[in-house]
Amino acid sequence: MKNTFGQSIAVTIFGESHGDAIGAVIDGLCPGIEVDLDFIDAQLSKRRPSGKTDTPRVEKDNYSILSGVFEGKTTGTPIAIVIPNENTKSADYQYGKARPSHADYSAYCKYHGFEDYRGGGHFSGRITASIVAAGAIAMKALEKINIKIGTHILECAGVRDNAFDNISAEIDALASAKFPVLDIDKGDKMIAQIEDARMDTDSVGGILQTAIYGIPAGVGEPWFDSVESILSHALFSVGGVKGIEFGAGFDMAKMRGSQANDAFEIKGGKITTKTNNNGGINGGITNGMPIVLNLAIKPTPSIAKEQDTVDFTSGEQVTLQIKGRHDPAIVRRACVVVDSVCALAVADMIAQRYGTDIFLKGIK
């Protein structure tokens, strides 16, 4: 469905980087969920550039909610969110020279030259602001059934953060972290590396780690709507994501079965597993353990260094020096986007299983 994701709870996004506005419509969300404007603001501010690791293009994200909210709560009908674009400098962009690792050329092949190319157009990371606003509303629905989500930078420019260990508390800590890492010292080293890349007119990527805590066992489907299928589908929407692994992921490929298998045990009267190499999912269905996943984020393609490329309007080889304002790393800003995407996808899976009103009624 192109720019729509979800079945019972569906989000539709729209907008271009340098158009009038971007936005999202969330349909199917349970009525009666509090819409906390301060929380939406706080989430948006996590996505906004700030400081040396990010682009200097800063926008206020003065969003409006046009529908679906009445007296501070969701009505159950579509919630339309619009965020105006304010700080655009379209003159920085010219058409034809394909920026390497960007969508310029593939978009040209798809849209035949009618695409809005300014600032990446519809492919811009700017559009994720809509996803963050929508995700903030979904998170409040999940909160009512005690599901919470958090993401930290597991690795950036060779610096490795701790992996999730005490997930519930770590998610709580990340919610108010300035730089989303579990070990602040590692965060400082990452920031230094990012700054270093920026000074070198270059960029860096990294690995994000996300945990979804409190999801009950029995959610998801075998085969085509496995929890891995749904989450990966949603998360590969985020620009720059080039890999995903659940639990031990690619490391499991190196293990033997006797090491990789998660033995079941009874703990606190509950069925649980001793390890979580499967990342909370067996046979595509949650097993009650936290869902844990890692995402590979490629380095920001926009770098100030001169690059070889092609002008696809003339068919000639040219060189390109990208102007404009860009992030030397998007790993920090991507964390809240990933949380938001996960919130929307998890809310949808929950609503499909338990019905649309479950966030009001609670799971029994």
Added chain:
Amino acid sequence: MKNTFGQSIAVTIFGESHGDAIGAVIDGLCPGIEVDLDFIDAQLSKRRPSGKTDTPRVEKDNYSILSGVFEGKTTGTPIAIVIPNENTKSADYQYGKARPSHADYSAYCKYHGFEDYRGGGHFSGRITASIVAAGAIAMKALEKINIKIGTHILECAGVRDNAFDNISAEIDALASAKFPVLDIDKGDKMIAQIEDARMDTDSVGGILQTAIYGIPAGVGEPWFDSVESILSHALFSVGGVKGIEFGAGFDMAKMRGSQANDAFEIKGGKITTKTNNNGGINGGITNGMPIVLNLAIKPTPSIAKEQDTVDFTSGEQVTLQIKGRHDPAIVRRACVVVDSVCALAVADMIAQRYGTDIFLKGIK
């Protein structure tokens, strides 16, 4: 849509390991595509166990095509394929003791004890035979527009095969390979390692690498229906897949932008890229380069070693020794399954973009 995948060309699968039959329905495939029964047989035989690396449960896969084919060609209406289950030993299975890393417990939470547990039921790898038969038909459609797909074992039990290099020729070679690797010596070493694991009543996993060759630029969608989203959604359906990466994937997380970016150039009069770190996809849309992806396959969970677990019917901690016939590694058999899933997903993306008849008309 649970057991259905695809929009313009959709496949629906059904069946349990020890039920009467498994099968698939493919809907929306272009009329006039030759249905090559020998090719379907050949593909099914690649998936069948054979030799020491696999389970001794061997079935003939005497499939029937019940509909959608007339005078040897697709009619354009749903193609139903049924494959009887023949060699079942249900007595090997008992209910309640959750096999670690299997779906027994998560299925119980979802289906409340009504699930057919024998041999993994609907979660069994057996069901992939339907996908292979369906995929074989889709491959013939893709062949008409010069798209081909191949998968090899990139890594198994510490042995690493060459990565794809000369993709078109390598896909052709893999089509008739006994053991799907690019370097036969590495394959022999893998076989020795798998045999070693089997002797040790253990199992191994690995990494598969897939290439999709000949897909035109401009296919796919930005955001939620990115090519990565669609392929990962489909591929995480395959049991045992715990990670996916496109192009350089997780390695890109360690690069700088200047290393990671794929510079465009003109080659043979065509726009192409010097490297393919993005795996043929920019902004979710194909750029004309081959799609290359890697899949992490976990070690087969069924091992003969005694394991700790829980009997979820009694709520007690117990030990479990899995009987039955199992694969010490599924990496070989998974290759043709992965090819088949990709064929179905790619055919769908092509049909969405160019219309349902494109496989008859050809892309201009």
Added chain:
Amino acid sequence: MKNTFGQSIAVTIFGESHGDAIGAVIDGLCPGIEVDLDFIDAQLSKRRPSGKTDTPRVEKDNYSILSGVFEGKTTGTPIAIVIPNENTKSADYQYGKARPSHADYSAYCKYHGFEDYRGGGHFSGRITASIVAAGAIAMKALEKINIKIGTHILECAGVRDNAFDNISAEIDALASAKFPVLDIDKGDKMIAQIEDARMDTDSVGGILQTAIYGIPAGVGEPWFDSVESILSHALFSVGGVKGIEFGAGFDMAKMRGSQANDAFEIKGGKITTKTNNNGGINGGITNGMPIVLNLAIKPTPSIAKEQDTVDFTSGEQVTLQIKGRHDPAIVRRACVVVDSVCALAVADMIAQRYGTDIFLKGIK
């Protein structure tokens, strides 16, 4: 989704009139629902030709359930039903002369001559046997939450039956009726008219009236997934249906608001309406009253009279005398098909609203 209908509970159908078999796959149905083989048989027998009003082509409908049922109950995984075609006389059919009001020509335009034309191929009413078998299973799920469905012939060949009045009892009576009318005398007159048409080598159509009893208020969606939208979508699948109206339908077009409006009242402590001109649906959402709808069924297009037509392979005007075995009226046989389609659509709407397990848990 072409041959698939439904979101939470989806049915996929396949098959051609003269192929090996027809069938259906139902996915998403709640686990633990009793699969009553005798009831499926009884429903199929209602669809089968019998007596003078129907075609002499009679088949036993020796269906098999290949998956999704274990120890007599649904497992929650896809239920595949296959019904072999037995009594086929393909020699009666020739290709090229478009039977008027049939799909021969439109199918040729769509499938470019690759369609299986024998006996109408995939367009044959024969395929509805699969829907009836699938619907019989869905009905047992609905029964658990006290929803029941019945259809009678409201009008045929100028003879008008009573409209539904005491719906619950009338649905019960129709379940075992030989000829589905509320007034048996009117049924006898209809049979005489049908017989008369048959003697005249002609055919007749009619109007069916369906009631869905026990559906709670609050089901459905505003706008695009209104209950009317979903039911009409599903019911126009049935060959020969050319019109649908809910409640007073086209008669409402002649009323004034003061006549048409259904006044609310309290009855037996429950909110209800004095009249039911809206057929149980306000703003696309159920209001707790029974859903009542009428369907226009066109006369069977296959008549033995000579007809003018075109041979689309030669592009010439020709005359055609249809051989083969055909129904002078399908209104009787269509009733159980309509009930089945409604059962599948209603079960889906219920599962979307209340979750997939609702048929086990019951609505509170």
Added chain:
Amino acid sequence: MKNTFGQSIAVTIFGESHGDAIGAVIDGLCPGIEVDLDFIDAQLSKRRPSGKTDTPRVEKDNYSILSGVFEGKTTGTPIAIVIPNENTKSADYQYGKARPSHADYSAYCKYHGFEDYRGGGHFSGRITASIVAAGAIAMKALEKINIKIGTHILECAGVRDNAFDNISAEIDALASAKFPVLDIDKGDKMIAQIEDARMDTDSVGGILQTAIYGIPAGVGEPWFDSVESILSHALFSVGGVKGIEFGAGFDMAKMRGSQANDAFEIKGGKITTKTNNNGGINGGITNGMPIVLNLAIKPTPSIAKEQDTVDFTSGEQVTLQIKGRHDPAIVRRACVVVDSVCALAVADMIAQRYGTDIFLKGIK
């Protein structure tokens, strides 16, 4: 998908009558289609109240297009349209007394009291302005492949207009008609009847007739995505529609096969039918004849007469006198809404069959 309709070209709507704004997002529409703002304005003005047959609530429909249009043409990415609500008088509405034949009570059952009830909230006909704006863009795409659509009031308050006869010319005439009828005298009589109802504090309904001209043969699907299924699904979204029939519809139920069958013939070198009782659709698929359908529109439920009802917050029987500004008939305003819905649905079916770029390339 609730408030989203379409697969290849999908429209999502949002908004409440007395909220800040209503709107629509169209996704998947071909790039390069001219967006004619004057035409959108003209279409919106047809939907706006004007004169004695309509409500005195008049709004300017100062719509904005926020995305998906660049340099006057569609880009191929989602087109977001927002229309502010301006002339709202919320004080006219109170909560709890269910307006008969309105969605107040069914919405309460669905949304548990969280719904925005002012002016009908999300159920208001006001939301159709978004559909009209979206449909106007889709119409320009259809125009490029020579498909056109028109609707007239076939019947209102006992006055019957001529049926479509010379469809192409009649659609052209309707495009600029003040009151959409084929026979202006009949229109004047209708207006008199509507005025009479209004004076009597009552309302009237009617029947609309729509023709879709120029759609090629071979579009649509057998069974669940029949052209009738898709169009009825979309059209029952429009508030007040309680019935739909294709071609001769319910009248066909009274015919014999020999009368009802549409004989094929060659005319102007083209295969066509002598009559069009099937409304251009055989077996769910277009046959190249115009699609013709009729819609039953119920009388506007909002009437000034006192009515019996229930206050669902207190559970008491009460009387209700509806204040506010309402239409004594919506048949005139509904015509452009119906055209717009049809345009979106037809564009989607075309794109599914021929691919997303077909409106640029043309059908060969």
